Amino acid sequence: MNDLERRYLRLLRAYPTEYRRTRGAEIVGTYLDLAAPAQRWPAPADAADLLLGGLRQRLRAAGVTDLIPGVRLAALLALVTASALAGVWGTAELHPPPVEWGVPHVGPFVSLGVVAWAAWLLAAAVIAVAPSRVARWAITFALLLTVALPPVAAALGAPRPPLMVLLPQVVLGLLGLALPDRSSRAIRLAPALSALLAAVATEFLVGLDAVGTYYGATLEIFLPTVGGLLLVVGALLATGLALGGDTRGGWALVTLLTPIGFLAVPGLADSFGPAYGAITFAELAVTAVAVALAGPAALLLAVALRSRRTSSPQPSGQPCPTCGARA
Template sequence: MTDLERRYLRLLRTYPAEYRRARGAEIVGTYLDLAAPDQRWPTPADAADLVRGGLRQRLRAAGVTDLIPGVRLAALLALVTATALAGVWGTAELHPPPADWGVPRVGPFVSLGVVTWAAWLLAAVVIAVAPSRVARWAIALALLLTIALPPVAAALDALRPPLMVLLPQVVLGLLGLALPDQSSRVIRLVPALSALLAVAATEFLVGLNSVGTYYGATLEVFLPTVGGLLLVVGALLAAGLALGGDTRGGWALVTLVTPAGFLAVPGLADSFGSAQGSVTFAELAVTAGAVAFAGPAVLLLTVLFRSRRVPAPQPSGQPCPTCGARA
């Protein structure tokens, strides 16, 4: 057995054991036939195909094939939320306190966060005009800038948005990477439109002196409110789709529990923390950890519950998702 064959067999472990026994040799043989003579490692495209095929078969065996379409629907809602928040924070960055107040700032901006929010707004434009593959690269760039912001700000000794603002943005962006490959132009315009509306609303509130900073009530009230609205929209969408027998909305709602939970972290920490003033970093960290565990646990329990109720379909006569052959 060659190294390449052994590595393909390792990737094949993403498939259920029964499926591997029935079609494993056929799938690996197909990839080996297409491999270059001196190839030693599976190509990234082949590895991604095998992992996707294995995931589809495991979901099919569990009777939850509608999970992936539901996650893609949740990704659209997550991107709408992420770009709207970028519109709010990016606009607020353009209005720092007056210099004579003596409040630290970064040039004409509130903090280095302006770079991150600009990247998210750019991603919204790319989603509207470019194919999904290009849009994912734009989302990934915005994600990387968001993740890199705390260490870069620390190295430059510059201000940055609080972690409880950046963390839900990262979670929303990670979910947004599951953007559907095919969607109408109108749907692809929604993230950009939500960002535009957020910019206009924030500018209006700035004119009324109704916009605060990243701190205080902004975290403890605004972000949990956004998380609640995200769940309400998901629930309404799930109910509407369920009327037509479409279960995607239900899976989207369960998937959105995690990002909505991270948006609610400041409010949750304030509610369950000590009553002796502002929320401590330790309380925020513990609350975020609890959300990071509870959100995926809800999704996993839902999958297990559905898999017990829905009989797994038989593989006989179905085409292989990787090589197209039939049993």
């Protein structure tokens, strides 16, 4: 056994034990057939293929085959939301407070955030016109810029968007990486259209002086409202699809609970903390950690419940769906 085979076998641990026993040699053999003569390491794409294949097989063994399509649907909704938020914040960045207020700003923009929002808007445009593989790179680029904002702003002493704005954007973007490999043109256009509509609406409201300046907006109300809207859209979609016997919407809704929770963090932190004063960093951090644990836990619980229901014995007299035998 050479190094390459050993490494493929290590990656194969992503699959359930029983499946590895029956299919492992065949899968690794095919990888070795495809490998270049001097290849010593599996390609990153091979590793991703095996890890995803293993996850699919584990979900299949648990009877949860519709989870991945549900996550892909949730990814599209997450990208629409992330793009709309980028449209809102990107437009707000163009309206810094009057100079006489003495509020620090970055040139003609409110903060360094303009760079990240521009990257998110670019990602929305790329999703509309390019294959999913390229779109994932554009999303990753926007994610990296967003994550880099706090340390870069600290190093430069420049203003940046608040963490409670950046955090849900990162979570929405991470989920967005699971976007489907193939989608209709209308679906691919949705993030760009939502960004455009959000930008136009924000420009209109700024013109009316209805939202004040960028960070004058009440985040404790605005972000949870966006989360609430996402929850309502997800629930309506889940109900509509369930009426047609399609369970993807239910899984999409459960998956979206995590980003919805992150959007609600300012509201939750505000309601848990004292009735007066601004939200402290500690309140935000504790709430964010609680959401980060509760959201995925809800998904895992749903998977476990579904798996138990799927593996329960068939009612007497009903044929087994696999072998046709009657109980």
